[in-house]
Amino acid sequence: MSMIPSVAEVDVRPLSRLYRALADDTRVRLVALLAGGELCVCHLEHALGLPQPTVSRHLQILKAAGVVDSRRDGTWVHYRLVPQDAPERQAALDAITRAFGAPRVLRADLARLKRARGPGACDQEKTP
Amino acid sequence: MSMIPSVAEVDVRPLSRLYRALADDTRVRLVALLAGGELCVCHLEHALGLPQPTVSRHLQILKAAGVVDSRRDGTWVHYRLVPQDAPERQAALDAITRAFGAPRVLRADLARLKRARGPGACDQEKTP
DNA sequence: CCGGGACATTCGGATATCTGCATGTCCATG
């Protein structure tokens, strides 16, 4: 007979750490933007209208919490959401996608960005 | 033609406020316990093994965030989860239920409590 | 090798959060 775990014994920290990572307006907006796919810091910076160090710092917090991952591409760094192993963590993240990550919202933002900055720079991705 | 909202314009505060309310180990455990149904403060206090003022204060934070509601029953106060209108908020809460609120976990805790304190006091609910 | 652009990190101060201890409030009971 195996011991049935109690709420006192179960480790809630992985989930509460995720909630703490999302307990900030800027970071929720970042996750919402990234729900549409990979983006570089310069795009996120312009989309949010916040200074670069601020955006970078919040991205580090999300990264430390395992919410996002980064990929270096020359001068730029692209961030993307990390698929979560634990279903409860994925569900908590999906809440943001459901609310603000709907394609219509994100596409409007990205289109505005591309219009403002032009298709140069980090936009070209892997398809020249 | 209606303006398509951008992430910058959309108000993320309701969701980030919910995440902030859940960004604490004790509060996640409280929600997990309440996922099984209404409970009075004295039960929560014993289940968590924390001093009463601490539990009470965390319950107030959850209440202010619209996560729980309270019902006075004579000397005792019973707390329960509030069904969320916004589906994204409900999804974020369900993440806790999914992870720690499984019936087997909660029943073990409650059984231990009833065994420890006996069926008297606030247990008798509405059925004498 | 030297600049400049993109991004990360450090530092300092303001603000918020968490906790323990004490006290306050409300209700039932005698």
Place this chain on the structure above:
DNA sequence: CATGGACATGCAGATATCCGAATGTCCCGG
């Protein structure tokens, strides 16, 4: 009305978080 139990709140200190400004690091083009 006095007492005690259940719960809420006030207060003070330690800790954590957030932000602006400045500085560091890495990479690419010349």
